[in-house]
Amino acid sequence: MALIELDHVTTIFGRDDKAALAKVKAGMGKVELLEQTGHTLGLHDVSMDIEAGEIFVVMGLSGSGKSTLVRHINRLIDPTGGEVRIDGENILALSPKALIDLRRRRIAMVFQRFGLLPHRRVLDNIAYGLEIRGVARKEREATARDWLGRVGLEGYEASYPGALSGGMQQRVGLARALASDTDIILMDEAFSALDPLIRSELQDELVRLQRATGKTVVFITHDLDEALRLADRIAILKDGQLVQLGTPNDILLRPADAYVEAFVRDVNRARALTVDTLKQPPALRITEETIAEALAVMRQTRTEVGYVIEDGRYTGVVTRASLEEAGASTATAASLSEPQPGIAADMPIETALPTLLDAQHPVAIVNGSGELTGIVHQKDVSDVLNPGRGAVAPPEDERPAT
Ligand SMILES: Nc1ncnc2c1ncn2[C@@H]1O[C@H](COP(=O)(O)OP(=O)(O)O)[C@@H](O)[C@H]1O
Ligand SMILES: [Mg+2]
Incomplete structure (x- = not known):
């Protein structure tokens, strides 16, 4: 059984999403649905399995449904139809208490704009996930100090986020997610705001730390080069639909359609393909x-x-x-x-x-x-x-x- 399963997930934004769902099931597409009903098709019949311990990248153009997809995993959004399961359990059926537990104990997030608490020191930011879980100060600070070192920020424990560069702030964001002791990390365009050089440093860092910890990372990006560098497997979305799911080599060697083909065309294949x-x-x-x-x-x-x-x-x-x-x-x-x-x-x-x-x-x-x-x-x-x-x-x- 996969760790995270999306099972025929369809997500529609608008007042009467159930009525809109009936129209989508009868064959209406995203453009027509918006024109005729004012409803937006966010995801359209998406099914996928995410395995424990992999870096799973979701890629697509802006508006293709990537953020919607990742927000289903911690239930920031509920789908109009279909199921989302973690460890085989339908998370749409969780009690409010079980949902809070899922978010605190199983899932950490890294945000594009870092999402750090500005009035807290770096160390306290890293320890935050443990703090809300009630871990005692001494223990959480020891864990946070360890992660501070592992992301290359020794000496910055007493700094405030505002004094750090973007790349360093995102290292704090990453350390906070890793320190939280969850088995799943969700990252929505987490490196997209960073300069290319800093960005590739953090990509390498993420792969290294993921390999060392075995955590499951769901990483959203609109950038195929980033996807290829990070991914064990890549899911490609177009207008809310899954158009291809495969390894980087699969995507590069056998693009499923013209949309994927167009992404793939400008890739440095010598760098992206393996022996x-x-x-x-x-x-x-x-x-x-x-x-x-x-x-x-x-x-x-x-x-x-x-x-x-x-x-x-x-x-x-x-x-x-x-x-x-x-x-x-x-x-x-x-x-x-x-x-x-x-x-x-x-x-x-x-x-x-x-x-x-x-x-x-x-x-x-x-x-x-x-x-x-x-x-x-x-x-x-x-x-x-x-x-x-x-x-x-x-x-x-x-x-x-x-
Ligand atoms: N809260 C919302 N209300 C209405 N439409 C939304 C909302 N969130 C997303 N959408 C629409 O759903 C589609 C997918 O959006 P999103 O998941 O944010 O795409 P991506 O992250 O790939 O850019 C887009 O057409 C977007 O405009
Ligand atoms: Mg998005």
Whole structure:
């Protein structure tokens, strides 16, 4: 069971939302609904599962329903139709007390405008979530001090928010959310007001801290680059509808429609895609074979390069040419191994590019234990980085404004 489930959620803003819902169910779209009834379709039949421990990004143009969606998770808004569940429990049916508990113990928020209390010191801001839960001063201050350090704000505990830059204030916002000891953090355009450089620092920080804590982060953004940097999975909304849900690689490699395609077009693919997208099974593993044995297999399978495995770890390559030169011998093929560095599956292609360009042969993908998990053929790199060369571009007016 997923941690957070949206089940056929439709949300309509206006006086008689139930009557409007009937019209939407009968097929009326957002524009027509607004024109004919003055009601706004915020979300339209959205279903999705958010798993515990992932960074789940919701992306879309302004007005696509992102804020509406995230506000359902802590019930700042109730949907007109459908259900929202946390741990399988329909939160629309919670008692007022249970709802307060959910908001205090399960969910923390980071706001675009930081939302700090101006007359409280940084330390007291960070401790705030624990304070409203009744945690004793000593304990909450110790926790807050710990988080202050972990977000890089040592020495600022007695400062007031107004004395800090925007980036530092948002570090306080992040520390407050993390210190609150909830398992879910909601972030609505939390970095959108920050300068690009500061913003990318905080993105890295968020990923690092999320990995360290295992918390579930639901992050809203209108910026695909930000989504790609942060997300385990991305949901893309358009006019209140879910148009695609997938990993960053899914979105980049297989955009569901012209709307997603237009977002994807200007992305730096070398930075956004990982080596994993280029992975092919290794053609030939060389372990204990003699030169003669290895040569026989290579001739039979028409392979030019073998990947040498010693004690389970990838150590280098042997070429058919070098085996032929050595001639039939009982020496091991591995003794003719030439070193060629491997790369990791989760590396951005950009990071692996120097190794890929330098190597004489397809490059080994190795995991954390040094095991060979696949190879990358250099010829695939340009295909993945320049998809659809020569394809017809969608018309200009279907591209999202940026
Ligand atoms: N309180 C509200 N009253 C009326 N319409 C609203 C309200 N909140 C959002 N909307 C409308 O719902 C749609 C989705 O809005 P929102 O979720 O804020 O989009 P986003 O966060 O993606 O910019 C928009 O058309 C917006 O105008
Ligand atoms: Mg919004």
